Amino acid sequence: MTGSIIDIRNVTHKYKGSGQDTLDNVSLEIKEGETVLLCGASGSGKTSVIRLINGLIPHYYQGDLTGEVYVDGKDISQTELYELAGVVGTVFQNPRSQFFSIDTDGEIVFGPENIGLDPKEITARKDGIIEQMDLKDLMGRSLFELSGGEKQRIACASVAALLPKIMLLDEPSSNLDWESIGTLRDIISEWKKQGKTIIISEHRLWYVKDLVDRVIYMEDGHIGCEWSGDEFRSLDDNDTRSLKLRPVNIQGRYEETFDFSAKEKENHREEFTDGIVLKDFYFSYDKKPYLLFKKKYSEADGEDLSLCIPELVLPKGKVISVIGCNGTGKTTFLRCICGLEKDCTGTISIDGKEYRGRRRIGLSYLVMQDVNHQLFTDSVASEVLLSMKDKDDARCCEILDSLGLLKYKDTHPMALSGGQKQRVAIASAIAAGAEILLFDEPTSGLDYSHMEKVGELLHDLASSGKTVLVSTHDPELIECCCDYELYIKNGRVISFTGSLKKPESIRRNAI
Amino acid sequence: MTARLDPRTKLYMILVVSAVVMMSATTPFLWAVRILMTIVPIVLLITEKHYASAFRFLILYASALVINFTCLSEQSEGFLMAFLVGYCSIIVQFMPAMITAWYVVRTTKIDEFVSAMQKMHVPDGITISLAVVMRFFPTIKEEYLAIRDAMKMRGIVLGEGNIAKMVEFRMIPLLFSCVNIGDELSAAAITRGLGGKVKRTSVEILKLGIQDYLLIALFTSVLLIFVVFKYFL
Numbered sequence: 001m002t003g004s005i006i007d008i009r010n011v012t013h014k015y016k017g018s019g020q021d022t023l024d025n026v027s028l029e030i031k032e033g034e035t036v037l038l039c040g041a042s043g044s045g046k047t048s049v050i051r052l053i054n055g056l057i058p059h060y061y062q063g064d065l066t067g068e069v070y071v072d073g074k075d076i077s078q079t080e081l082y083e084l085a086g087v088v089g090t091v092f093q094n095p096r097s098q099f100f101s102i103d104t105d106g107e108i109v110f111g112p113e114n115i116g117l118d119p120k121e122i123t124a125r126k127d128g129i130i131e132q133m134d135l136k137d138l139m140g141r142s143l144f145e146l147s148g149g150e151k152q153r154i155a156c157a158s159v160a161a162l163l164p165k166i167m168l169l170d171e172p173s174s175n176l177d178w179e180s181i182g183t184l185r186d187i188i189s190e191w192k193k194q195g196k197t198i199i200i201s202e203h204r205l206w207y208v209k210d211l212v213d214r215v216i217y218m219e220d221g222h223i224g225c226e227w228s229g230d231e232f233r234s235l236d237d238n239d240t241r242s243l244k245l246r247p248v249n250i251q252g253r254y255e256e257t258f259d260f261s262a263k264e265k266e267n268h269r270e271e272f273t274d275g276i277v278l279k280d281f282y283f284s285y286d287k288k289p290y291l292l293f294k295k296k297y298s299e300a301d302g303e304d305l306s307l308c309i310p311e312l313v314l315p316k317g318k319v320i321s322v323i324g325c326n327g328t329g330k331t332t333f334l335r336c337i338c339g340l341e342k343d344c345t346g347t348i349s350i351d352g353k354e355y356r357g358r359r360r361i362g363l364s365y366l367v368m369q370d371v372n373h374q375l376f377t378d379s380v381a382s383e384v385l386l387s388m389k390d391k392d393d394a395r396c397c398e399i400l401d402s403l404g405l406l407k408y409k410d411t412h413p414m415a416l417s418g419g420q421k422q423r424v425a426i427a428s429a430i431a432a433g434a435e436i437l438l439f440d441e442p443t444s445g446l447d448y449s450h451m452e453k454v455g456e457l458l459h460d461l462a463s464s465g466k467t468v469l470v471s472t473h474d475p476e477l478i479e480c481c482c483d484y485e486l487y488i489k490n491g492r493v494i495s496f497t498g499s500l501k502k503p504e505s506i507r508r509n510a511i
Numbered sequence: 512m513t514a515r516l517d518p519r520t521k522l523y524m525i526l527v528v529s530a531v532v533m534m535s536a537t538t539p540f541l542w543a544v545r546i547l548m549t550i551v552p553i554v555l556l557i558t559e560k561h562y563a564s565a566f567r568f569l570i571l572y573a574s575a576l577v578i579n580f581t582c583l584s585e586q587s588e589g590f591l592m593a594f595l596v597g598y599c600s601i602i603v604q605f606m607p608a609m610i611t612a613w614y615v616v617r618t619t620k621i622d623e624f625v626s627a628m629q630k631m632h633v634p635d636g637i638t639i640s641l642a643v644v645m646r647f648f649p650t651i652k653e654e655y656l657a658i659r660d661a662m663k664m665r666g667i668v669l670g671e672g673n674i675a676k677m678v679e680f681r682m683i684p685l686l687f688s689c690v691n692i693g694d695e696l697s698a699a700a701i702t703r704g705l706g707g708k709v710k711r712t713s714v715e716i717l718k719l720g721i722q723d724y725l726l727i728a729l730f731t732s733v734l735l736i737f738v739v740f741k742y743f744l
Binding site: 011054055056060080081082083084085086088089090092095096097098099101102103104109110111112113115116117118119122123126144158159162275335338339340360362365366368370372373374375376377386387414428432 | 580620621622642645646649650653654657658660661662663664665666667671679680683684687688691692695697698699700701702703704705706707708709710711712713714716
C-alpha cells in the first residue's frame with residue numbers, strides 16, 4: 001500500500017442492463033485526511049465513484065466491474081458491506097429516503113446498534129454527537145415532521161455516530177435552502193478538523209470551495225482534469241461555464257439576491273396596473289375548531305395566518321421567482337394559487353374576469369418538486385390528451401413539438417429522464433389551458449446545463465404569454481431567467497422587485 | 512405511572528384481540544367483556560396523548576354499539592336498515608382489533624419493536640421486514656397525498672368516471688415512487704451496517720413492568736372467557 005486511504009485502480013464499470021460504461025478506466029488515490037470534491041455533469045460518473053468507495057458497487061448495484069478498489073487497506077470486492085459500516089459513512093442526496101427509524105433518537109443509534117456496540121457506548125456516542133452538532137432541539141421528534149435541512153442534519157449525525165474515517169457525501173445540498181447549506185458546510189468543516197477523509201460529489205460548488213484540498217472533474221465516466229484547491233478557487237465564470245459547471249465564486253453577485261435583511265429594510269414593491277390580480281389570499285395550517293361552518297380566514301386572524309396576501313398584482317408573461325427561507329410559506333403560496341388548499345378563498349382575476357374556489361384549478365398548474373407524482377398514464381401523448389376536455393390529436397402534437405417531446409410521443413413517461421418528465425408535466429398543463437404555471441424547486445439537484453435548459457424553458461413559456469412563478473433557492477436559475485423577485489417571509493410579501501440580470505448578450509450565449 | 516408498555520405486551524394484545532373479534536359475543540356478559548377489552552386500548556391511547564384519535568374511535572365504536580342494540584333487530588328491513596346492519600356489525604365486530612393495531616403502530620418505536628422481537632428470538636429476516644413495513648406507512652401516506660393533489664389539479668380525481676382508471680391513476684405513481692424510495696432506503700441502511708453477521712444490540716432496555724403483567728393477565732382472562740364460552744359451554 002502507498003499510504004493512501006482510498007486507492008481506485010483502473011476501474012471500468014457498467015450497470016447491469018445499461019449499454020454504456022458508467023466509469024471508464026478510472027484511477028484515483030486519496031490520502032488520509034484529504035477533502036476531495038467530485039464535480040461534473042449529471043451522468044458523468046460522480047455517484048458511481050462514491051458507490052465504488054462505499055461498496056454499493058459491486059455489492060448492491062450489480063454490473064460488470066473490472067479493476068481494483070482498496071479502501072483503508074481492504075479489497076472492496078472481497079469485503080462485505082457491513083464490515084465497511086464503521087469505516088466509510090455516506091450521506092445521500094435525498095433526505096426523505098435515507099432514514100430508517102421514525103424518530104430522531106432511534107435514527108442516530110441505528111448504525112451503532114447494527115454493528116453490535118455496547119448499549120452504554122452507543123448512548124455515550126449519541127450524547128457526544130448531539131453536543132457536537134448542536135442537535136438538542138431536534139431530539140425526540142418524528143422524522144416525518146422535520147424540514148429537508150433538519151433531516152439532512154440528522155442524516156449527517158447518524159452517519160457520524162459510526163465514527164467512520166471516511167465520509168462520503170453524494171450531492172448533499174440538492175434539497176437544501178441557503179441557510180441549511182451554511183449549516184451543512186459547518187458540519188463538513190468540523191469533520192475536516194477532526195481529520196476525516198471527505199469526498200463530496202456536488203453540483204453547487206461555491207459552498208465547499210474553501211474546504212477542498214483537491215477537485216476532480218469527471219467527464220463521461222473518466223477523470224477529465226484535476227485542480228488543487230487554490231487553482232479551483234481561482235476559476236472564474238468563463239472557465240466554469242465552458243466546463244458546464246456551476247460557478248465557484250458567487251459571493252457579491254448572489255449575496256444581494258439572498259440578502260433577506262436588506263430586502264426587508266428596502267420593502268420595495270413594484271406596482272403593475274395591468275396584470276393578474278390575486279386578492280384575499282389567507283390561509284392557516286392551524287385549523288380553527290368549528291361546528292357546522294368553517295370560518296373563512298381573513299386579515300383579522302393576524303399572526304395565526306400561514307399566508308396573508310390581501311392583494312398582489314403579478315405582471316403577465318414574466319418569470320417571477322418566489323424566494324425566502326424554507327418553511328416560510330413559499331410552497332403554501334403556490335398551493336393556494338392553484339387551489340389545492342380548499343380553505344384559502346382568494347380570487348384570481350385575469351382581464352377583468354374573476355376566478356374563485358374550484359375554478360382556480362385548471363387556471364393554474366403546479367409542477368411539483370417530485371414530478372413522478374403527476375404522471376399517470378402509459379404514454380406521453382395520452383398524458384397530454386388526458387388534460388384536454390375535447391381530445392384533439394393535432395393540438396397535442398403541436399404542444400409536444402413545442403417542447404421537443406414529439407419523438408417520445410409513445411414512450412412511457414416513467415422511462416424518460418427527469419428533465420423530460422418535467423416537460424411532459426408542463427405539456428399537460430398547457431393542454432389544460434393553464435395561464436399561470438407554478439414551479440416548486442424545479443432545479444434542485446440539477447447540473448449546470450440542465451439548470452440552463454429549465455431556465456430557457458421558463459423563459460420561453462413566459463414569452464408565449466404564460467405567467468410563470470417559480471419557487472427556488474437556486475441563484476443561478478434566478479440569474480438566468482427570472483424577471484422579478486418576490487420575497488416571502490412568514491407568508492407575507494415583503495418585497496417585489498425587478499431581478500438583476502446578466503446583460504442580454506451573455507444570457508443568450510449561455511442559453 | 513407512565514403507561515409505557517413493553518412491545519411484547521402490545522403484540523400479545525393484538526393477538527388476543529384479533530382472536531376475540533373472530534368469536535361472537537352471545538350473552539350480555541360476553542358483550543361486557545368485549546366492550547371492556549375495547550376500552551383498554553382507547554384508554555391507553557389517551558395516556559399516550561393521542562386524544563383526537565381516542566375520541567374518534569370512542570365515538571365511532573359507541574355509536575355503532577348504540578345503533579346496533581337499539582335500532583336494529585332481526586325484523587329490520589329496507590335498504591337503509593340493511594346498510595346500517597352491515598355497517599354497524601362490521602364496526603362492532605372488528606373495530607376493537609383496528610383500535611389496538613392503531614395504538615400499537617402509533618406508539619411503538621421501531622427500535623423498541625426490533626429489540627422486543629430479538630428478545631423473543633424471532634429471526635432477523637422477519638424482524639427487519641416488519642420494521643421496514645412500519646417505517647413505510649407514513650411514507651406511503653405522504654406519497655399518496657402528493658399524488659392526490661396532482662390528480663386534483665388535473666381534475667382526474669374521479670378517473671373520468673372509470674373506476675379502473677381511478678385506481679390506476681393512483682397506484683402507478685405510488686408504486687413507482689415507493690419502489691424508488693425503498694431502493695434508496697435499503698442502500699442507505701446497508702451502508703450503515705444493517706444485515707451484518709454481528710448480533711445487533713439495542714439501547715432500548717426492555718423489562719416487563721407491573722402494568723405489563725396486569726394487562727397480560729387481563730387479556731389472558733378475556734381470551735379464556737371467550738374460549739370457554741364458545742367451546743366448553
